[in-house]
Amino acid sequence: MKKATIQLGTLTCPSCVRKIENAARSVDGVDRESVTVLFNSGKLKFDFDPGKTSADDVARAVEALGFEVVKTQVKD
């Protein structure tokens, strides 16, 4: 299990949080329980199984929703 933090652009609508959470959770290989979206700092944090998916996969899923991905960081 690796930990990832994706920095997004400014989030303005609180419903964005749920959209992003759901989008991240729907990616196969992401630990659903670990998905956290920090509204004020615009960060998406989650754990994932590197065998099944990558942080970039999740980043792309979020970008498809219309959110800007500024930076992706992965920690072992």
Add this chain to the structure above:
Amino acid sequence: MQRLILGRKNSIALVCAVLTAFGLAGKLAFGNENIAVISLAAASVLGLLPIAIQAYQALKVRVVSIDLLVTIAVIGAFMIRNFEESAIVTFLFLFGAYLEERTLGKTRSAIKELLEMAPESALKQMQNGEFIEVGIGEVEPGDILLVRTGAKIPVDGTVISGEGSVNESGITGESLPVQKAAGDRVFSGTILDNGTIRVRADRVGEDTTFARIIELVEEAQDSKSKAERFIDRFSGYYTPAVLLMGILAYILSRDIELAITILVLGCPGALVIGVPVSNAAGIGNGARNGVLFKGSEVISNLSRADAFVFDKTGTLTAGKPVVSVKKYYGGDAGKALSYLASVEKESNHPLAKAVLEEIGETETFAVENTEVIKGSGITATVDGHRVAVGNASMMEREKVSINEEARADIERLEKEGCSLVLASVDGDLKILMGIRDPIRPGAREALSRLRKLGVKDLIMLSGDNQGTVDLVSRKLGLTRAHGGMLPEDKAEYIIKLTAEGRIVAFAGDGVNDSPSLALAHIGIAMGGGTDAAIETSDVVLMNSDLRRLPHALGLARAIVRNMKQNIFIAVSVVLFLLAGVLFSQWMNMSIGMLVHEGSILAVTLNGMRLLGFRPRK
């Protein structure tokens, strides 16, 4: 394609504005219906594109978002050929989103400033002794780094050579620079104003105090109090409910206009954003001023605190005790001093340090059979003699005989507010030292401000003797002061206060006050950033300056007030809009959207006021 459209939302908004204005002008000024219709229709369609895409994406992840409501509303407006409304509504919605982004960005600026102080590179010493610039990610603990004038200190570390003055405001909120020389600790996120130093890295990257503070602040800004969690859950049901209401309204009244107006009003916007904005702005202000709130529940508790309990040593006093009086009894003072020094060397007690400094260089002996009795002192065998070091109760335990002269001295010193260290050798009292621990500068001022803010009880608990405690209490104007308290006594006292229904804030220095910090409703650590403080407390005063305490209290109360204001604004606006739709004729989609966006802006701006909060003098 979708990404392209979503990325250009602001330009689209602008084009919509132009088209809409043109269309309206066409109708009003030139009386030309066709131009108007075409412009307005075009504006609506263009503006709707990003909104509809967002609505669709949200649906794909099973979220009913307000984009969906607005999309349906605009389509509805199209269907009844009301192009004015469809254009205005789409424009307002897009423009509103733009404004929100700008203002919310400002609200978060406090933490952005902090983030900007994060170091990106460092001058690392390589194998050949030269210093090369490397990315901050390449620095490991143990590396030697060179920091020049004006540079950011890249790691938490120890100065090994050189000296300079450091601006630590990123960590402590204090703008006066601090002198650093060999052996001093320096922190990442601070700036070397002047001088040159070489630093050995102790902690790097995410482990530095600075990085952990940022993480703390970010998580605190997002932590939700009970009220906020309720609002969150509520809004999850609210939007679909409004959708249903709109559909119902249409079915019952066959009035599309009514139905879609309801849809537009049905966005909880201001309510959901109002509270987090106050929270984020307030916490940001705190962080900028050296006060770390660890969450919004903490803020609401602190605002209601009516009893403040303080630890004495290290909190109200500077924690740097100094021997002010020495008395010797019987003969052989030299030997006794050596024994005393030997025993005190084994101790971590702050008083021990003061004693050792006073005695200075002296012969020391091996110490055996050390026994530490909490709250009293230490006994040990030194050079074949039984030595006991501690306070008056220690001497009683050891059944040390204390003559008239000594008794008088003890009484006098206690009255003068000294902490006492007595040393006996083989049952005879040999040495008496009176130790003073000066009160922190600004303590008196800070406490009187707390009183002015309406705190009813200022209480001090200390392990020190009652005489010292009484003296400090008088100097500071405390309500109550209890001496002779062991850590368990302090904890019990707090439990008692809590049981009486008081909301208790406890301020201590985090290291040996953990139980009390945990038991109090609000634990305030005078950390200066130590790990123990950050971990166990609810509020951290970054630079151990008591004067931040009234600021923290005032800020907490201001935040709570602000949140209530925002909730009030949000709810009144919704009720107003609803009443408007149901009971009057003039409420239509455009006005509804205008008021709705206006309310979101209102709560955001109100929240922003907290950024500039300054305690009243």
